Amino acid sequence: MITRRTHLLMLGGLMTAPLLLRPTGALAETAHEVEMLDAHPDNRRERMIFHPAVLPIDAGDTVKFVATSRSHNAQSIDGMTPEGAEPFRGRINEEIEVTFDVEGTYGYVCQPHQTMGMIGFILVGDFTGNLDAVREAGGALRGRDTTRRFEEYMAEIDAIAEERGLV
Numbered sequence: 580m581i582t583r584r585t586h587l588l589m590l591g592g593l594m595t596a597p598l599l600l601r602p603t604g605a606l607a608e609t610a611h612e613v614e615m616l617d618a619h620p621d622n623r624r625e626r627m628i629f630h631p632a633v634l635p636i637d638a639g640d641t642v643k644f645v646a647t648s649r650s651h652n653a654q655s656i657d658g659m660t661p662e663g664a665e666p667f668r669g670r671i672n673e674e675i676e677v678t679f680d681v682e683g684t685y686g687y688v689c690q691p692h693q694t695m696g697m698i699g700f701i702l703v704g705d706f707t708g709n710l711d712a713v714r715e716a717g718g719a720l721r722g723r724d725t726t727r728r729f730e731e732y733m734a735e736i737d738a739i740a741e742e743r744g745l746v
Contacts, residue, residue, distance in 0.1 A: 659686025
């Protein structure tokens with residue numbers, strides 16, 4: 580005979596089973612946020628930035644570009660999107676969510692502030708496949724701050740690749 584208690588325990592087990600069977604690790608999709616800011620939260624002298632500027636994620640993860648400060652957007656940089664991936668483009672003051680399914684390095688920019696160095700990178704999975712193309716496309720970027728940040732971020736990306744044994 581099934582008692583009320585047994586019935587409730589079985590029902591509880593059925594309801595929690597999907598939680599236990601959720602994928603974990605590389606199979607689990609994760610949401611990340613990148614803030615579009617007028618100034619770095621820890622260093623107000625660093626102006627017009629994405630925070631974080633370099634974000635490693637897994638394939639299938641989603642990044643939400645948050646319009647924390649006004650007058651910014653996030654959009655792909657020509658030549659800095661892996662082959663087979665779709666470029667993205669948000670409007671000014673628009674928060675957009677982008678799911679990154681193709682491994683590689685994605686460069687993006689705030690169009691109004693590109694020459695002020697407002698660039699960033701999403702590193703998806705084994706992101707090294709298109710790094711040479713990203714470096715080449717970086718030569719077309721304009722602005723002293725942009726060039727400085729591009730070089731800083733590429734050095735950071737190289738260090739992440741080395742740390743992960745991808746080079």
